[in-house]
Amino acid sequence: MSAVTSRFVNISRKRPDIVQRVMAGEFLALPLVEQDSPERPRKFPSYLITRYPVEVNPSLSKELPGVYSARRFYQNGKPLNRIIVTWSLLEQPPQTFDFSFLPSLPSSEIRRLLNDSPTCYRCWGIGHISRYCSAEEKCAWCSGPHDSRSCRYRWSHQPHASDAAATPPSDDVTSNWRCPRCLKQGVSVWHGCSRRPTSASHQLVTPPSLPPKSSASISSSPSLQVLALRQAVNDLKTRCASLESRLDAIEATLHNLVVGHASTEATLDFLVESHQTILSTLSSFTQRFDDFAARLGELNGPPPSRVAARIKSSSSSCRSPKRNVR
Incomplete structure (x- = not known):
């Protein structure tokens, strides 16, 4: 068998019998789990953010939820106050956004970058530039x-996306x-x-004609609004309940941390007292050892005078001549 390069086995939905046998582990003794095919990877769109200072790092724009990556916009080798971001969410970003680290500047505008691929001005192809064409x-x-x-x-008139349709x-x-x-x-x-992409803002789209209003629709519209408001209120209640549960969990965690901190302080105090006791025991033991060494030195010194006199008298009595007894 060839090497296994994927952990998925693709089986048609029209063969449920094979799916059941695979899930039961009849093939290679490997019970598998049924799962839909993963979504096809999609290309993230690019957006242009204006009024972004040159000295600010583009990666800070990830404060805006949905920004996957960001890079500086350059023109003629010089950085401009614009950045290009890659948007990873399904919903579109807002038209303007106020960054927290730019409080003194006006809101940054966010525009869709339709043609984010490079264009060659030599052969007018897409995907490369004229320098390498x-x-x-x-x-x-x-x-x-x-x-x-x-x-x-x-x-003679230089074309522009905003006035090309106005002055043909x-x-x-x-x-x-x-x-x-x-x-x-x-x-x-x-x-x-x-083949030239046009901005959706410049395309003139006629709005669809609205159906005539009837009394039934008029009477039903307030009920729909009430239902929508009730649904919104229920959603808010659910979110408040989840926030309260999270706050309770945070308070319990903080209480556990306080208890652990108090036990740690008590353990440290006990260790300090034990250390002081050990130090006092060592000092007393050192003093006793010094006394013992002094006494041992006195025993190893010269004998006193009385002991010396007794030794001399005993030696003289031993050396005196013996008397002859007849």
């Missing part, structure tokens, strides 16, 4: 093999245009290209 140069206006700035069909060029100007991206006639990279 070896393709043939194309014009952004007519797709000719020349620089876009020297094109004779170039529109004339038909005489666009007749010679050909987009190098979508290869359509009459459009350029900046105007009308189907």
